[in-house]
Amino acid sequence: MDYNFQEIEKKWQAYWAEHHTFETKNNSDKPKYYVLDMFPYPSGAGLHVGHPLGYIASDIYSRYKRLKGFNVLHPMGYDAFGLPAEQYAIQTGQHPAVTTAKNISRYRQQMDRIGFSYDWSREVRTCDPSYYKWTQWAFLKMFQHWYNPQTQKAEPIETLVEKFRKEGKWDNLSEKEQADLLMNYRIAYLGETAVNWCPALGTVLANDEVKEGLSVRGGFPVEQKKMRQWQLRVSAYAERLLEGLDELDWTDSLKEMQRNWIGKSQGAEVVFHVVNGDKEYDVTIFTTRADTLFGVTFMVLAPESEWVEKLTSPQQKQTVEEYLAAAKKKTERERIAETRKVTGVFSGSYGINPVTGEKVPVWISEYVLAGYGTGAIMAVPAHDSRDYAFARTFNLPVVPLIEGCDVSNESFDAKEGIMTNSGFLNGMTVKEAIPAAIEYVEKMGIGHRKVNYRLRDAIFSRQRYWGEPFPICYKDGIATALPFEELPLELPEVDKFLPTESGEPPLARAKGWEYKGYPIERSTMPGFAGSSAYYLRYMDPKNDEALVDKDVNAYWRNVDLYIGGTEHATGHLIYSRFWNKFLYDLGYVCEQEPFKKLINQGMIQGRSNFVYRIKNTNTFVSLGLKDKYDTTEIHVDVNIVHNDRLDLEAFRRWMPDFATAEFILEDGEYICGAAVEKMSKSMFNVVNPDMVCERYGADTLRMYEMFLGPLEQSKPWDTKGIDGVHRFLRKLWKMFFDGDTFSVSEEKATPQELKALHKLIGKAQSDIENFSFNTTVSAFMIAVGDLSDLKCNKREILEPLVIVLSPYAPHIAEELWSLLGHEETITYARFPEYVEAYTVENNVTYPVQFNGKMKFTVDMPKSYSREEVEAAIRADAGTAKYLQGAAIKKVIVVPGKIINIVC
RNA sequence: GCCCAGAUGGCGGAAUCGGUAGACGCGCUGGUCUCAAACACCAGUGGCCGCGAGGCUGUGCCGGUUCGACCCCGGCUCUGGGUACCA
DSSP: OOOOHHHHHHHHHHHHHHTTTTOOOSOOSSOEEEEEEOOOOOOTTOOOTTTHHHHHHHHHHHHHHHHTTOEEEOOOOBOOOOHHHHHHHHHHOOOHHHHHHHHHHHHHHHHHHHTOOOOGGGOOBTTSHHHHHHHHHHHHHHHTEEEETTTTEEEEHHHHHHHHHHTTOSTTSOHHHHHHHHHTTBSEEEEEEEEEEETTTTEEEOGGGEETTEETTTOOBOEEEEEEEEEEOGGGGHHHHHHHGGGOBOOHHHHHHHHHHHOOEEEEEEEEEEEETTEEEEEEEEESOGGGGGGOOEEEEOTTOTHHHHHOOGGGHHHHHHHHHHHHHSOHHHHHHTTTOOOOEEEEEEEEOTTTOOEEEEEEOTTSOTTSTTSEEEEOGGGOHHHHHHHHHTTOOOOOOBTTOOOSSSOOOOSOSBBOSOGGGTTOBHHHHHHHHHHHHHHTTSEEEEEEOOOOOEEOOBSOSSSOBOOEEEETTEEEEOOGGGOSOOOOOOSOSSOOTTSOOGGGGSTTOEETTEEBOOOBOOHHHHHSSHHHHTTSTTOSSOSSOHHHHHHHOSEEEEEEOGGGTTTHHHHHHHHHHHHHHTTSOSOSOSEEEEEEOOOEEEEEEEEEEETTSSEEEOGGGGGGSOEEEEEEOGGGEETTEEOHHHHHHHOGGGTTOEEEOBTTBOBOEEEEEOOOGGGTOOOOHHHHHHHTOHHHHHHHHHHTSOTTSOEEOOGGGHHHHHHHHHHHHHHTEETTEEOOBOOOOOHHHHHHHHHHHHHHHHHHHTTOHHHHHHHHHHHHHHHHHTTOOBHHHHHHHHHHHTTTSHHHHHHHHHHTTOOSOGGGSOOOOOOGGGTOTTOSSSOOOOOSEEEEOOOOOSSOOHHHHHHHHHHSHHHHHHHTTOOOOEEEEOTTSOEEEEO
16 A cells, blocks of 8 residues: 555544644643744745745654653744735735735645644734734733832832832823823933934834835834833833843753843043133043043044033034934944944043043034944043044044053053053053942942843834734823723724824724823834733633633743744744743732743755756757857746756746746756755745645655754755655555555564664654754664664564654554554544663673674773783673673774774 | 854755764666566765776865864864844
């Protein structure tokens, strides 16, 4: 009987759905295990073979854990709000909800075909009102809480009011003043800052949504603009987000990325007295190098700094204004392109160096950022390369502070050496001088120790339609929370998805978008809002009373294994951790960290194929001959190319232009060129999982994707090896059949058979636990190879073999399992016990035929001569027992330690 | 520039603790089956020398530690990823 994967896979997928095989209960005697995939954004293009890579790995792990006796939570859902659906809606008028639903059903179909063991009864969609009710709920909680730096946690805003009242800073304020005051403390707050404004998308974006001055979605230019926006006070949690990393089982590189993004730096704030004509001000700067105070020869303000206006002298006013205007006009991208180009103007005022008393000029330059520190710096050109470049351009003095350093051509940035020219710091090393200087500054009352973080608060409003509405209305201009009973505040209908003519967000088009006569906020929430707590909602997806029931949360706790791409390192994975910590502070969740172990699967790149058209003709020349002609390289659909050989007929049918194509072949074939590129529609290199399932079956697809290489590594999709994996499954199938009859013997297994089986069990177990899925596939191939060489068809061997295989190839495993006479699904079978005795050559209880290599520890003779060593081996009773007189071909000796013996 | 990761046959990749490098798969070569092809099966396959037994050489480059190094240490080169005037 042939291995009919089509039929088998259809049959078992239907069986699983009908029997709710993968539905999970919220209570069980079994230990819990939570395996989560990063849920996908359902795009119009559908899944390509790259998407399921992580899903297959997590599915294997889930199925493995079930076999090991765990109650496994393995859910899936959709990150369904987002820009592409809305851009599509703008172009076509089609409601984003409609396209999203359509895309979701296609995704579901594709995923079902791969045989995932998701508990679909727990599916969530971030755009469902019953789901975003809890996104809005969390937002309101953030609005109603503040971060108390004393207790290091979120507390109700009322405790802050109480504090102000006690300090006498409350009752004398007007209602508006009170609201404004609290806004400075709320965890979700309205605040004015420089934001990333993307004119093409008509919205602001968070820092992680911008890369190299372009929007991540769409690649449109982004500019800096001061705007009043909703923000989340993520920065308040900076220290806890940083500390929490230590206990997580994530890769070092990912933790490092988060550490850099949080960007903790320890230093001091120092006050400089600044004189502008007859006016005097105290300007605070931040530095990590307080030890270099004696080398300060000028100061610099960011162009956007509030000090600029106050510190510009009348004489310099015009020059400064021109400079500011020019700086303002530049887009973010232009600024990046012009990095290292030194620009700046003198403000006209002078600061006083607090340690030397010297007058230092105050300059204004783009190289100082308004958003970091205080937006003002002390410049030490001798020991900072940026200050150095500035000083050389504008002829400012350079005062070296470290013995023997040469600053004639470049600054000396290293934090090492002995201080000089530095008053009381002279003679100290830099490492001693930094704390000493800070201490001095504190004692003199001119500054204090300060820790700075690079991590910014998250901009939380988007001037878009397809997102969660804010449950906020404005009473006489005061932002006010809607009562919880009003949630979910559903997204209203609009006639068009574009901004209004006056530049208001699309929600301004919604009729009656108000609460009890008060206008409701018109922005919507960003993509990361819905994805920040979805892992909690899966625990209790139907609960209408709470995001997640307390007891249910206490059972599932947090995610044990999370699999997804690195691209979320500084976005979702930070926001989610922040969101979770906030809910933890409020007592809604029982764990500080949401994701215990995280694995980043690599990307599967596309492998594009090319044909070469001779210019101005419709003739195509094969790869090997193309250099003889003047040709144009054209991407050709990889689905009509097999092993780089073009299907000529399919090519003629592919596009009308090519219907009359002529070919110049080599050896009767057309060989295509190839290159590794991103998998995308425009390069015609997209391979759909459906195509692979059609041709080889889901089990082959699953095993092949794992076989491709280490999970974490990026690699191109290449179908070259897929036949080998398919061949393996057919070989396995054949072991159960004698001709067309299913034939399994009840005979007792031989030692060799047991050895082959247990080598597999041991290897599969440790490989799966180490997420080394590719080598497990090899282990399967070896075991099946060995067993078919032994013509093994014994139940005692084949039954455990099928169980071990089932996480990888669940359909064929179920079929064989049922043919073996089991009525229950294999999903909850017991993973076979690994018996080391069967596999270890020198095991006492079960000695197997000795041939090959062994490692022994024996007492070593004084010399390493062959005779003496061999004599020592044979003298060792335990070793000799297994040698059984076999000739020793080769011996590798370590003094008193290890011997490798080849017989 | 800074931080992180990596480099192994024609290709994807193994090597769990420092112990026979190249498992497994692909590809290729030869063979069996077939009228033929496909499928399947068997044998070979890092390089060099040799009919052969076998020998030499070999994990990006240079050096070190060790009886022994893909693995540990020092210095480079290259590739991938992150980040970028963060004071």
